[in-house]
Amino acid sequence: MQALLDLIARHRSGHAVGVTSICSAHPIVIEASLRHAQRTGQDLVLFEATCNQVNQDGGYTGMQPSDFVAFVHGIAQRVGFDAGRIALGGDHLGPNPWTSLDAAAAMDKADVMVAAYVAAGFRKIHLDCSMACAGDPVPLPEAEIVRRAVRLARASEAAWQQAGGEAPVYVIGTEVPVPGGATEAIEGLALTTPEAALATIQAHRTAFAEAGLEDAWQRVVASVVQPGVEFDHHSVIDYAPDKAVALSQAITTVPDMVFEAHSTDYQTRDALDALVRDHFAILKVGPGLTFALREALWALDAIEREWIPVQRQARLREVALQRLHDAPGHWRRYYHSEGAALAIDLNYSLSDRIRYYWPDTHIEQARQHLFDNLRGNPPPISLISQFLPHALHALRTGTATLDPQSLAMAHISAVLDDYHHACHDQDRS
Structure with a gap:
């Protein structure tokens, strides 16, 4: 993780640089991220898997940590991206997948999970x-x-001592937002106080020392706090720099550390720029990218309805929504509406719980059918303009093709452009 340590050192020396932490296990999002990095010349691409996505029991992706590493590296090899420029992190690693168990049993499972992540090559x-x-x-x-x-x-x-390789770096923090966004409507959001942020760091520093982990403490690079950004099903709280001045300055008193900002999905470009300038130098994004993927797939479905004869249509959106109703386990505890309101949640919620369903066999077959239809009979740019204007821009400027997967990746890349601007384009050296 030397590249990440170097980046944080540059940030601490006065350069407004950061890193985008991409939390997704969807192959199109992974490929879009790697191709975006190729186009923009990034030295480091950071992918993170969450404890719910990937764990020793398979998570909701069915992948163990070693499977996720092979998955990401396989995509990198296919697109010609140097795997040495990829860093892998584990997000929310702890007992979260097993909170129905008592603490002793859940922490035993968490021990196994963390060890499996490190053994597989995760170093953040x-x-x-x-x-x-x-x-x-x-x-x-x-x-x-x-x-x-x-x-x-x-x-x-x-x-790590058993596996060898680069030493892991750590992120701490007790005021951690809910993975994947708020589960209920946001009724108000309290920023972490500077006093609480510094007390958390000191408590961890003391506990690491008492456990004989002084060397590991030197590799604690960030703490998670609440800077005043969040999203729920249909609204976003944007970053307000004037409200976070004291919190932002607090981290400058702690050597070699920055803040990590979760739930930055759907923030504006200006807000992302401000977060990095204010020392929230690690920007987590996950649902925002799969939401963009869903937007692109629904747009391609709409193009198919206009362009492909009805008897040949894949009807991806129809198939996907039927599968959500047939197997509601992944969304039922998040969405409590009924009727038309539930349809809006399932289709368009910013928390994007539909992301759990993309690996479903029926949905994946429909997606492949849709892509085959549009590859066999490419639509005119007028339809792409109507439903995928970001992709049309990429097509006209030569960074995308008429292939439906390329169009979908172009739409995702429009989101990544804002993160790249925040993390790379502010360096005034």
């Missing part, structure tokens, strides 16, 4: 033990969160 490890397990008090006291995080750091260090 977010230690997140902020969630309560069965029988725990709610909220979980910070002292217990810290104790559990240190336990996982010990498991990570042991796995």
